[in-house]
Amino acid sequence: MDLSALREEYTRDGLSREDLNPNPTHQFTKWFEQAQEMQIAEPNAMSVATVSPEGQPSLRTVLLKYYDDDGFVFFTNYTSNKAKHIAHNPKVALMFLWLGLERQVIIRGEAEKIGKAETMKYFLSRPHGSQLGAWCSHQSSVITGRKILELKLDEMKRKFKQGEVPVPSFWGGYRVKPEQIEFWQGRPSRLHDRFCYSRNENQAWDIERLAP
Numbered sequence: 088m089d090l091s092a093l094r095e096e097y098t099r100d101g102l103s104r105e106d107l108n109p110n111p112t113h114q115f116t117k118w119f120e121q122a123q124e125m126q127i128a129e130p131n132a133m134s135v136a137t138v139s140p141e142g143q144p145s146l147r148t149v150l151l152k153y154y155d156d157d158g159f160v161f162f163t164n165y166t167s168n169k170a171k172h173i174a175h176n177p178k179v180a181l182m183f184l185w186l187g188l189e190r191q192v193i194i195r196g197e198a199e200k201i202g203k204a205e206t207m208k209y210f211l212s213r214p215h216g217s218q219l220g221a222w223c224s225h226q227s228s229v230i231t232g233r234k235i236l237e238l239k240l241d242e243m244k245r246k247f248k249q250g251e252v253p254v255p256s257f258w259g260g261y262r263v264k265p266e267q268i269e270f271w272q273g274r275p276s277r278l279h280d281r282f283c284y285s286r287n288e289n290q291a292w293d294i295e296r297l298a299p
Contacts, residue, residue, distance in 0.1 A: 097189040097273025102280035104296065111268040111284040111292055112156050115192060118270070122185045135161070136180040137172035145172065151183075152209060158262040159194060160201060162209065164226035165257045173198045179263055189273030196265040206259040211251075218252040219243045225257075269297070 108114040122130035131151040138144050145168060149161045159181060163169060173179065181194040210218065223239040230236070243252075265286070272280040279299035284292045 096275055097279070098275055099189045100272060101274060102270065102272035102282065104282065104294065107270070107282055107294060109292065109294075110156070111265070111270075112154070114270060114284075115154070115268065118185070118188070118190060118192065119183075122188060122190075125185075125187050127185050127187045130183075130185065132183070133159075133161070134182040134184075135169060136182070137169050138176050138178075139168075139172050140175045145169070151181075152260070158196070158264040160260050160262050162206070162258070162260045164221070164224065165200075165259055166228075167226035169227075170261075173261065181263055191269075191271040193267075193269040193271065194263060194265050195267040196263045198261040198263045201260040201262050203254075203259070207254050209260065210254045210258075215252065219247065221255050221258045222252070274299070 108117065119130060129150070132148055133151050134146050134148050136144060136146050147169060149163065151159055151161055153160050177197040177199065179196065179198045183192040185191070210221070213221075219240060222243045223236055247253075267283055267285050269281060269283045274280055277299060281297040281299055283295050283297050285295070287293050
């Protein structure tokens with residue numbers, strides 16, 4: 088199938104140096120709130136890129152659960168492939184794609200596990216079904232069919248019928264501490280606007296325009 092003629096011309100908006108907040112977290116908040124106002128589906132969905140010990144890159148989509156100046160937090164099974172990759176090489180990349188706004192945000196940094204208390208606080212805020220679901224899957228392992236997951240869920244419903252669902256020991260959060268944050272705005276003729284915040288030796292942020 089030839090897709091060479093399939094293209095969109097990005098004409099919605101531009102991005103200049105004067106538009107940018109000196110703090111990339113505040114700039115991210117501005118764009119994230121605009122994505123919410125546009126009712127973009129799952130605006131907190133982000134791709135997480137990791138590298139295996141063999142050097143093979145992997146990519147998957149997870150949900151950002153909260154963020155601040157210290158980093159961007161997501162949750163996962165600590166036996167998953169992504170967790171194994173992070174244990175070997177904590178350098179990761181995140182990407183948010185908001186096509187309705189013709190925008191991307193790309194974050195590069197290091198991932199580290201968050202504390203147990205922080206994990207518990209979030210876990211207790213999850214719907215009951217999501218709490219049970221965390222117990223049901225050894226993420227990334229091979230299974231013979233969906234029936235295994237359904238039987239495991241029934242087992243967990245019986246096991247935790249009388250009280251709160253505890254946090255699994257193999258489940259928790261990662262905080263990605265950014266070293267670079269790039270804001271990408273689509274423009275006509277593929278001459279997109281790109282600005283990259285990079286953390287310098289004083290832990291302040293330098294901002295540079297990048298060629299599209």
